[in-house]
Amino acid sequence: MSVSEQARRARTAAEALAVATRTVKDAALHAMADALVARTPEIVAANGADLAAGREAGLSAAILDRLALDEGRVADIADALREMAALPDPVGEVLRGSTLPNGLELRQIRVPFGVVGIIYEARPNVTVDAAGICLKSGNAALLRGSSSAAHSNAALVAVLRDAIADAGLPADAVQLLDATTRDSVKELMRARGLVDVLIPRGGASLIRTVVEESTVPVIETGVGNCHVYVDAAADIGKAVAITLNSKTQRLSTCNTAESLLVHAEIADAFLPPVLAALAETGVTVHGDARVAAYSDAVVAATDEDFATEYLSADIAVAVVDSLDAAVGHIRRYGSGHTDAIVTDSQSAAREFVARVDSAAVMVNASTRFTDGGEFGFGAEIGISTQKLHARGPMGLPELTSTKYVVTGDAHLRG
Incomplete structure (x- = not known):
């Protein structure tokens, strides 16, 4: 399936997520967490294949550590989803409101971005964190992990999609893009109009490439010196x-x-x-x-x-x-x-x-x-070092935009 087709399916899923209640979204997060724990053996087995390939390819100890999953790490990832479910739903939050002199009622409220693309390296935990934080904030997620974690990510997304569908939400709320070719990255970066925002999470080279070559708006995460x-x-x-x-x-x-x-x-x-x-x-x-x-x-x-x-x-x-x-x-x-x-x-x-x-x-x-969990935000989607609306650990509010709702009573502008 092409990236464009996956993005169209994500947009359809995003329409359902945008109006989903907190109760439904939180139930889905708990279902995702429970499914991860129940299916830990198959996740760890898939991760073992990635680790073996990584060692053969000569990946560094640091990258292998990022890549590794075991029963404890899977349990921690599941707990992060449960903690996220306990957080307030940002969608619909009123940031400011007033009654204008002409009687119009004005409110600025949080709304989902829509479709969020995440391009990331090595860490399979990002697959779950990104899926969860996007779902809770009402967004569909297009995930493009690295080839080094291909087996792990495929296993994780299969578990998550099953759990999301069982909870009554579209499985296409979370989709994994092909990691065997760079073409999927290029297509994702050019999917303006289908994808609302891209978030790169990885090394300096990855981030620079996405920032410089993407036609989709980018929230830039940064390296940590x-x-x-x-x-x-x-x-x-x-x-x-x-x-x-x-x-x-x-x-x-x-x-x-x-x-x-x-x-x-x-x-x-x-x-x-x-x-x-x-x-x-x-x-x-x-x-x-x-x-x-x-x-x-x-x-x-x-x-x-x-x-x-x-x-x-x-x-x-x-x-x-x-x-x-x-x-x-x-x-x-x-x-x-x-x-x-x-x-x-x-x-x-x-x-x-x-x-x-x-x-x-x-x-x-x-x-x-400096971590979303340590700051009490729940799982983060990255740490932004830019100076736009999102800076530092990017929790649920940073995965939303806003819109103005204006309510009148046959008000006409003179």
Whole structure:
């Protein structure tokens, strides 16, 4: 089936979703969750085929980790759907309203986009997250995952479509596009008029290609070159703990810290323990000359190191002479995703928050908290680093547009 035909079927499904009640949509989400758990063995088996092919193809450990599913991960994915069902339905929410001087009643309300296309890499959990968040927000989803997860995605979508149909909604609310050829991506990016919005989720190359070549409007998600800045007024113990959690809690995510900046005044007290702790966890430090003076294990850092989203057991570290220098470094190398300051100085925290132009700015907290679930939004469809209506974790409201409803009583414009 062509992408155009799938998109037309999605538009038909979207018409039904747009008027579906919260009760019906939530029942479908619970049915999807229950079906995932009940059919876990076939999902894990399909995932095993992808993992075997990935190892044979030489995929990195980080990508294989993103790709892997087991009983626990499937259960977590199902729980995310149940949590989503408990969230308020954004559709129909009144954002503002008033009675105009002429007596017209004006309301601005949330409405679904319609058909949402998602292009993503490796992670099969995105298949379920995207399907669920689109359904809850009243949108039909066209999913184009990577070939590396083809078996996993096919198994997941088969389970989801069966559950959606059993709940009384169109199965075509969720469709999987062919991942064996790039033609499906090109067709999806050119399906203006059939697809309302595209969301790319993956590496810099994928995102850039979709943004530059798509004729369909794009909500741009971003890569995560996230920073932890340890200020002169930081508590050493807190700074070490936050650095370790930001870097090592899970290496393969976009909210993992890839760079560490240390104020020169605290370097003597902070760098020895943090370098030792990073070494114990197997992290390779790519440091500038001042960092290298504290350990022979430090690898000399290049400009490219400071601009890199490693997604691996590597971190770039530099000593800076001031908060101003830290902000300048982040502005030069950062991706606008998440940046953190560790400090006991309220004035330093305020200045950092005001000057760092990222989607999320953390004060004395790990960068790993930039996540839809951690923010209480439920499963996210991505983390946007652009500056349009959606920025940061994209939850249910970000998957809606608005329309104005104007109610009169034979009002005529003079």
